[in-house]
Amino acid sequence: MEPIIKVTSITKNYGQxxxxxxxxxxxxxxxFTCIMGRSxxxxxxxxxxxxxxxxxxxxDVFFKERLTSELFPDEISDIRRRKIGFVFQDFNLMESITVRENILLxxxxxxxxxxxxEERMVQFFQVLRIEHLLDKLPHELSVGEKQRAAICRALMNEPEIILADEPTGNLDSNAGAEVINIFQRINRELGITIVMITHDSKVAQTAKDVIFLKDGQIYDRLINIVGSEAKIAEKMLEV
Incomplete structure (x- = not known):
């Protein structure tokens, strides 16, 4: 099976x-991969x-065996829009439009x-328990509700992979656990690939494997790690 995303020998510099x-x-x-490491x-x-x-x-960066440096900018945009869903710590919802309009964007x-x-997304409205929120503005939602709306937006175009940057970082423990349960269901029931940044070993133990970064390099990768919170926490002490 071809990888969805593959990177080889990549570096990234910002100035010096x-x-x-x-x-x-x-x-x-x-x-379902988590990426961990210190700030x-x-x-x-x-x-x-x-x-x-x-x-x-x-x-080099490959998306489904296509070398992305050889693609036109509009081809890159099409992949981002149709194949990749994004979920962020701060939700990135537009405050001036309703939850429904945010999701449909x-x-x-x-x-x-x-x-x-919208008809296609009804099943996700129910799973994410946001039917009653669709006509509200984002400022009327709790942080947990905002993140559920953001996840629904990420699912709108039925992506093959979702990339999530600290999706529980602004949530309390109950809302965070609910969001992680949603990601597990998305991965398990819909077969959508998940890559998630987290600092929380409780969150990371729900993933299938965990990548640890240290000083811009991969320090280690633990495979089949579901439920191994103590092992993940111990590895974090090393990085």
């Missing part, structure tokens, strides 16, 4: 600062490169029929 230092990584279809180790930079938001300084940008798109 070398953030990533030769990363080799591939994400297979159906993976400043390059986690978010790596996620942005995996999501085709930023190009590497050096090295990817379909609107893709020039889809919004009525058909």
């Amino acid at each position: 600062q070398e953030v990533l230092k030769g990363i080799d990584l591939q994400i297979e279809a159906g993976d 400043g180790c390059g986690k978010t930079t790596l996620l942005k490169i995996l999501g085709l938001m930023h190009p590497p300084t050096e090295g 990817p379909a609107i940008l893709d020039k889809q029929d919004t009525t058909e798109a």
